[in-house]
Amino acid sequence: MTAAVAGIRPEAGAPAADARLEEVRRALDPEFLALLDWDWERRVITFPRVHPVIGLPDCPVPNCPLAITVATWPMCRGCIERWGRTDVPLEEFLRIPKTSTMRGGQLPCAVAQCERPRDTAAAKLCATHRLQRSQALAGIGIEEFLAHPKVVGLAGLGPCLVAACYLDRVSGKYPYCKAHTQRLRTVREQTGFDEGLWRRTERAVCSTREVSLRGLPDGLVAEALYALSSRIDNGFKLRPECLRPLYDRLRAQQVTRLEEVADPEAAGYSREQVMMIRAANLALARLNTTPETERVKDIWDMSVFGHNGVVPFTAITQKPLREAMKIWVYDDLPRRRNKNAVHHARAIVSAVAMLSESLRLQRPDRGEVPALWGRADIVAYCNRMGHLTATGKQSASRRLACTRFVRRVLLRFRTLGLTGPESVLEGMPVDFAIWPEDMPDEPEDAEAGRDLPEAVMRVLCAHLAAWRR
Ligand SMILES: [Zn+2]
Ligand SMILES: [Zn+2]
Numbered sequence: 471m472t473a474a475v476a477g478i479r480p481e482a483g484a485p486a487a488d489a490r491l492e493e494v495r496r497a498l499d500p501e502f503l504a505l506l507d508w509d510w511e512r513r514v515i516t517f518p519r520v521h522p523v524i525g526l527p528d529c530p531v532p533n534c535p536l537a538i539t540v541a542t543w544p545m546c547r548g549c550i551e552r553w554g555r556t557d558v559p560l561e562e563f564l565r566i567p568k569t570s571t572m573r574g575g576q577l578p579c580a581v582a583q584c585e586r587p588r589d590t591a592a593a594k595l596c597a598t599h600r601l602q603r604s605q606a607l608a609g610i611g612i613e614e615f616l617a618h619p620k621v622v623g624l625a626g627l628g629p630c631l632v633a634a635c636y637l638d639r640v641s642g643k644y645p646y647c648k649a650h651t652q653r654l655r656t657v658r659e660q661t662g663f664d665e666g667l668w669r670r671t672e673r674a675v676c677s678t679r680e681v682s683l684r685g686l687p688d689g690l691v692a693e694a695l696y697a698l699s700s701r702i703d704n705g706f707k708l709r710p711e712c713l714r715p716l717y718d719r720l721r722a723q724q725v726t727r728l729e730e731v732a733d734p735e736a737a738g739y740s741r742e743q744v745m746m747i748r749a750a751n752l753a754l755a756r757l758n759t760t761p762e763t764e765r766v767k768d769i770w771d772m773s774v775f776g777h778n779g780v781v782p783f784t785a786i787t788q789k790p791l792r793e794a795m796k797i798w799v800y801d802d803l804p805r806r807r808n809k810n811a812v813h814h815a816r817a818i819v820s821a822v823a824m825l826s827e828s829l830r831l832q833r834p835d836r837g838e839v840p841a842l843w844g845r846a847d848i849v850a851y852c853n854r855m856g857h858l859t860a861t862g863k864q865s866a867s868r869r870l871a872c873t874r875f876v877r878r879v880l881l882r883f884r885t886l887g888l889t890g891p892e893s894v895l896e897g898m899p900v901d902f903a904i905w906p907e908d909m910p911d912e913p914e915d916a917e918a919g920r921d922l923p924e925a926v927m928r929v930l931c932a933h934l935a936a937w938r939r
């Protein structure tokens with residue numbers, strides 16, 4: 471077990487026994503987690519300074535602790551805004567040290583062994599020591615204050631109780647950091663305010679590089695990290711300011727697994743968030759899928775086979791026929807390396823779906839038992855195809871293509887051994903096949919039947935003779 475895995479708090483979120491959580495967690499690349507300075511205890515993503523996709527360089531203004539979040543900007547957002555209010559040329563502005571900063575995060579109080587955070591970055595002291603300096607010690611100089619015998623370090627007040635927050639409390643009165651104490655003062659006036667719920671769902675206070683995943687259950691944190699790494703692998707230049715509102719909303723809606731957000735649009739997520747959630751759910755669905763796990767599904771994600779798009783088998787309603795068709799496509803795919811593979815598979819599946827529909831509509835048993843299929847069903851299928859063409863519901867070329875596909879598929883079912891004992895199409899009669907004379911009368915159809923395997927032709931002819939007797 472790695473330190474990271476051991477570090478997960480068992481009481482938070484999904485139990486360790488959750489196999490899916492384990493699966494997602496195992497899929498997380500330790501190098502990626504190290505890149506984000508990830509620690510399962512702290513649960514805060516820190517964007518790196520240097521990275522081709524998500525690197526956020528430091529703001530070049532002296533004393534500015536923030537990052538440049540827009541690649542084309544020469545400074546951080548705050549410095550751009552400050553510069554906008556001056557007439558100073560950029561080159562000169564870039565040399566002027568920043569005097570005060572509104573940074574997320576906390577710096578420790580300057581008093582030796584004081585565990586409390588600074589009241590403000592510029593004050594250098596915690597609130598208590600700041601008060602002591604200005605009142606009890608009549609505003610003495612900072613160096614003098616730090617050396618004063620009455621000035622001793624104070625014990626920390628504990629962490630802020632907002633789940634998403636990783637800052638320390640600043641006073642004994644409220645169990646929150648400074649920013650959350652201020653936010654509480656405004657929100658608690660609202661009618662029906664529930665402080666417990668607010669603690670669980672309130673957003674974090676982060677510096678420009680940081681994004682908090684605190685307050686989210688383990689499973690969702692693992693999913694968010696996995697989705698993030700997959701998005702970055704795909705070259706998406708994600709920024710903290712697009713991740714923060716997403717995680718804040720997931721926290722506010724108390725989501726435990728991303729798949730719960732099946733319709734992010736309806737749930738009120740922004741367009742960008744909708745795209746991120748869809749991509750995340752897709753990446754998670756593909757996690758650890760193999761052709762072997764995909765081939766049993768009724769809708770195949772063709773990326774698992776190295777293609778794009780999906781192949782749905784759902785229009786084939788008879789289970790034996792649908793399963794046989796999956797075997798057929800699975801067997802056929804390796805021979806089709808080009809980008810038409812999916813198009814081809816879909817065309818053949820939809821042709822067989824026409825046969826499925828014909829069996830369903832024209833047989834009292836809806837065609838569920840392959841052993842009961844027969845010549846009459848083929849005749850009914852061919853007549854129906856002719857009728858659909860005659861009434862303009864399908865073109866003559868589609869009729870021809872479908873019939874050709876069905877002929878090929880039915881023959882291949884036999885050579886794949888699917889009609890044998892205990893196979894999916896057990897007992898499918900040999901006369902359940904499209905014969906050359908069943909083919910629609912089209913000029914390009916002159917060579918119908920030529921590609922039938924010789925062995926199959928022999929069996930067919932033998933049975934044909936028997937059937938005609
Ligand atoms: Zn700056
Ligand atoms: Zn202090």
Ligand SMILES: [Zn+2]
Nearest residue numbers: 630635647650
């Ligand atoms: Zn806080």
